[in-house]
Amino acid sequence: GEDVEQSLFLSVREGDSSVINCTYTDSSSTYLYWYKQEPGAGLQLLTYIFSNMDMKQDQRLTVLLNKKDKHLSLRIADTQTGDSAIYFCAEIPSGTYKYIFGTGTRLKVLA
Amino acid sequence: DTEVTQTPKHLVMGMTNKKSLKCEQHMGHRAMYWYKQKAKKPPELMFVYSYEKLSINESVPSRFSPECPNSSLLNLHLHALQPEDSALYLCASSQGGSAGGMGETQYFGPGTRLLVL
Numbered sequence: 001g002e003d004v005e006q007s008l009f010l011s012v013r014e015g016d017s018s019v020i021n022c023t024y025t026d027s028s029s030t031y032l033y034w035y036k037q038e039p040g041a042g043l044q045l046l047t048y049i050f051s052n053m054d055m056k057q058d059q060r061l062t063v064l065l066n067k068k069d070k071h072l073s074l075r076i077a078d079t080q081t082g083d084s085a086i087y088f089c090a091e092i093p094s095g096t097y098k099y100i101f102g103t104g105t106r107l108k109v110l111a
Numbered sequence: 112d113t114e115v116t117q118t119p120k121h122l123v124m125g126m127t128n129k130k131s132l133k134c135e136q137h138m139g140h141r142a143m144y145w146y147k148q149k150a151k152k153p154p155e156l157m158f159v160y161s162y163e164k165l166s167i168n169e170s171v172p173s174r175f176s177p178e179c180p181n182s183s184l185l186n187l188h189l190h191a192l193q194p195e196d197s198a199l200y201l202c203a204s205s206q207g208g209s210a211g212g213m214g215e216t217q218y219f220g221p222g223t224r225l226l227v228l
Contacts, residue, residue, distance in 0.1 A: 033216070035219075041222070042117075042219040
């Protein structure tokens, strides 16, 4: 099937690291994305990784890709209350315009 | 500038009304998208326009009618909607280059929250 799986909920304390996981489905996907959605808002592109990379770091964000297991993760260092949101991973199988979104992980940051 | 704008921000309409949602981008992108998002769910693709031509219609009911008047604008015309059509409607755009390549990174607008009574 086309289900891209994410855990539904994650709760962390302010200042701790958060790790959000995603298991995707299509090995042909060239790019994999992480989007953030705050309540009532659109999707904000956070970062992406090219499929021939293992890791990408962008300030507080670290993306890890295990292509063999089709596993993608997003680590947020020094998590802040402003990071509370829903995080979606997404892939685009080769030859299509169509994103396949993950189910979304709701991150709650406790002060 | 990676901004996609959408108007209105909120819309309440009756089942017999006709209304339109608008989306605009000035990034020179040639692909534009409409998505529907229900609460706590990922967005669902409705339509894709590529170079101002409709390229994908995900079996959307005819009460939703998209229009792309030019490369910067995308409209979604609504008529005779049902209460189950209440949702957040998101517009997105991408460069419109080779499918599956970097050009297909999508940038989203803030959405229009639609309530059908």
